[in-house]
Amino acid sequence: MKSRFEYKNEGMEKGYGTIVHPVMPNKLECDVAVIGAGPNGLITAAYLARAGLKVILLERRGEIGGGLATEEVLYPCHYANTHALYHLMVEYMPALKDFNFAERGMVWVYPNAQTGMIFKDKRSILLHRMQDCTFDSILRWSEEDAMKFAGWIRVLNRMMDEILAPGTYVPPLPSLDLVVKTQKTKIGQEFLEMMEKSPYELVTETFKHPKVRAMFLYVACMWGLDPTETGAFLFPLMVNRAMHKQQCYGGSHKMASLLGKDIVTNGGLIVENAEVVKINVDNGKVSGLELFDGTEIKAKTVASTLDPQTTFIKLVGENNITPMLAERCKTWKFDKWSLWTLHIATEKPLEYDVIDDVRINESLMNIMGFENEDDVMRFYTSVRAGKLDHIGGHATCETLYDPTLVDIPGHHVSKFQFPAPYDLDGHKENWEKRKKEIEHKVLDLWLSHLKGFTRKDIIIQSSESPVDIERRIPCMVRGAIKHGDYMTLQMGYNRPDETCSSTRTPIAGLYVCGASTYPGGMVTGGPAYIASNAIAEDMGANKWWKPPQFITHYIDTYLKD
Numbered sequence: 001m002k003s004r005f006e007y008k009n010e011g012m013e014k015g016y017g018t019i020v021h022p023v024m025p026n027k028l029e030c031d032v033a034v035i036g037a038g039p040n041g042l043i044t045a046a047y048l049a050r051a052g053l054k055v056i057l058l059e060r061r062g063e064i065g066g067g068l069a070t071e072e073v074l075y076p077c078h079y080a081n082t083h084a085l086y087h088l089m090v091e092y093m094p095a096l097k098d099f100n101f102a103e104r105g106m107v108w109v110y111p112n113a114q115t116g117m118i119f120k121d122k123r124s125i126l127l128h129r130m131q132d133c134t135f136d137s138i139l140r141w142s143e144e145d146a147m148k149f150a151g152w153i154r155v156l157n158r159m160m161d162e163i164l165a166p167g168t169y170v171p172p173l174p175s176l177d178l179v180v181k182t183q184k185t186k187i188g189q190e191f192l193e194m195m196e197k198s199p200y201e202l203v204t205e206t207f208k209h210p211k212v213r214a215m216f217l218y219v220a221c222m223w224g225l226d227p228t229e230t231g232a233f234l235f236p237l238m239v240n241r242a243m244h245k246q247q248c249y250g251g252s253h254k255m256a257s258l259l260g261k262d263i264v265t266n267g268g269l270i271v272e273n274a275e276v277v278k279i280n281v282d283n284g285k286v287s288g289l290e291l292f293d294g295t296e297i298k299a300k301t302v303a304s305t306l307d308p309q310t311t312f313i314k315l316v317g318e319n320n321i322t323p324m325l326a327e328r329c330k331t332w333k334f335d336k337w338s339l340w341t342l343h344i345a346t347e348k349p350l351e352y353d354v355i356d357d358v359r360i361n362e363s364l365m366n367i368m369g370f371e372n373e374d375d376v377m378r379f380y381t382s383v384r385a386g387k388l389d390h391i392g393g394h395a396t397c398e399t400l401y402d403p404t405l406v407d408i409p410g411h412h413v414s415k416f417q418f419p420a421p422y423d424l425d426g427h428k429e430n431w432e433k434r435k436k437e438i439e440h441k442v443l444d445l446w447l448s449h450l451k452g453f454t455r456k457d458i459i460i461q462s463s464e465s466p467v468d469i470e471r472r473i474p475c476m477v478r479g480a481i482k483h484g485d486y487m488t489l490q491m492g493y494n495r496p497d498e499t500c501s502s503t504r505t506p507i508a509g510l511y512v513c514g515a516s517t518y519p520g521g522m523v524t525g526g527p528a529y530i531a532s533n534a535i536a537e538d539m540g541a542n543k544w545w546k547p548p549q550f551i552t553h554y555i556d557t558y559l560k561d
């Protein structure tokens with residue numbers, strides 16, 4: 001592999017002894033060093049490499065991807081998307097169009113049947129891409145709720161298209177300014193009114209039927225919104241996206257792989273097994289960084305995708321930041337819940353025992369274990385309290401829409417997942433101690449909804465707890481899939497704090513652009529897009545990309561005075 005960097009091989013003087021590697025010299029120089037090759041690090045590095053900057057992307061793991069991982073966690077020839085399986089922003093993410101993904105073999109499967117909820121009596125509700133089909137499904141339970149849904153979802157869809165989706169890709173404004181600007185339109189006013197209520201209030205005020213309420217409450221909160229907290233401005237996005245998820249054909253890692261190729265093609269360097277242990281700061285300005293093995297890299301700019309505690313306290317050092325920022329990092333709250341996942345490999349596809357809608361078997365996600373909104377509330381309350389009093393969650397057969405994940409024809413891989421606390425009953429060690437028992441209970445529930453399927457049909461199974469997530473990706477501290485909680489005080493202009501949410505930080509040349517920066521986690525590419533714009537502008541680089549129309553429309557409508 002060639003890169004346009006010139007470097008000297010001087011051997012390692014400290015750390016791990018002499019390491020000679022053709023692309024891993026012990027002294028490097030670049031314009032931009034990006035820390036972490038998850039979706040945000042990859043997108044940032046790809047935009048900036050194509051802008052003509054010398055970019056080095058450093059990844060602690062042996063393979064790029066971070067949340068875009070597709071791995072053989074079960075046994076040979078059976079792959080699973082261990083982290084991001086449900087891609088929520090495919091229609092909007094500017095990077096996908098800017099890098100011509102569609103013409104380069106990237107396909108996202110966008111199933112019509114999106115999210116099912118299956119009940120004990122073998123009946124179901126199905127959220128569909130087509131509003132009319134969702135309407136018909138709700139109609140089977142309640143005519144009044146179906147009518148409510150028809151009007152409600154139109155409003156939520158407009159909030160998504162006109163405010164939340166474009167807002168994901170522009171820097172945040174202070175809350176008061178944003179409120180004033182958002183009030184300019186009627187849909188903006190309705191959006192602000194909605195924020196005065198909690199997800200629980202919004203769902204129970206809109207719908208009457210307990211099953212319909214259970215469905216919308218679960219999907220609104222599954223990615224980390226507190227059902228009882230007001231100000232949850234992502235509520236319309238979460239509900240809308242429950243009907244618009246997509247799966248990356250060939251595995252989520254394919255997206256990482258393509259971005260990686262772009263970085264290298266444009267002269268960038270990607271270094272794996274390269275844990276960054278220090279960001280060097282001289283006189284308030286970034287000068288480079290240091291790897292675990294003593295390798296030093298000089299950089300004019302550093303972009304970190306790690307959580308604020310790691311970036312500012314561990315890597316930059318408290319002496320280089322203001323006491324206020326240090327306090328913010330130390331009191332940073334990691335996600336109120338993480339995820340627990342059971343992966344299974346089977347010799348036959350899963351077939352659900354449902355009497356009212358065969359399309360459940362085509363649904364990308366199926367939720368089970370909840371009969372009404374009280375069950376869902378009890379579940380989230382117990383998870384918040386570090387308990388697992390109730391078993392429920394969502395399941396997906398990953399090979400239904402992506403047979404490339406198995407190399408043995410006819411085999412399937414599926415997963416069952418649920419929001420889970422890091423400290424179970426007060427101690428993270430309990431996940432290991434209770435592993436068999438929890439796997440057993442989850443399978444009891446899952447199998448109770450499957451037709452002609454027993455434990456004997458499972459070739460192999462493997463579960464991952466929040467502790468495993470943290471081990472694999474340490475910036476997902478306490479298994480924090482979004483590197484930080486979605487509580488109101490850590491959102492918008494305050495993510496990670498008011499001095500850094502634009503991705504620029506008080507340290508000249510240091511940018512933050514991971515899930516803990518505005519707009520937040522999941523594979524949205526939001527922090528990366530905002531940081532790429534900021535870094536390219538600050539370094540006078542060739543900004544070769546243009547914002548798509550839905551973003552310029554938002555800027556013209558809301559942000560211009």
Ligand SMILES: Cc1cc2nc3c(=O)[nH]c(=O)nc-3n(C[C@H](O)[C@H](O)[C@H](O)COP(=O)(O)OP(=O)(O)OC[C@H]3O[C@@H](n4cnc5c(N)ncnc54)[C@H](O)[C@@H]3O)c2cc1C
Nearest residue numbers: 036038039040060066067083084085086276515521522523
């Ligand atoms: C089990 C699970 C399921 C999920 N499901 C979904 C889903 O379905 N849809 C969705 O959109 N999102 C999902 N997510 C969340 C999503 O994966 C993350 O929010 C997203 O990946 C964040 O992207 P990022 O680039 O900011 O950080 P990450 O993806 O966390 O990447 C950070 C990278 O930095 C590396 N790193 C850490 N420390 C260092 C260091 N010191 N030096 C160098 N490199 C370092 C890490 O190894 C990692 O590769 C899931 C997450 C988990 C854990």
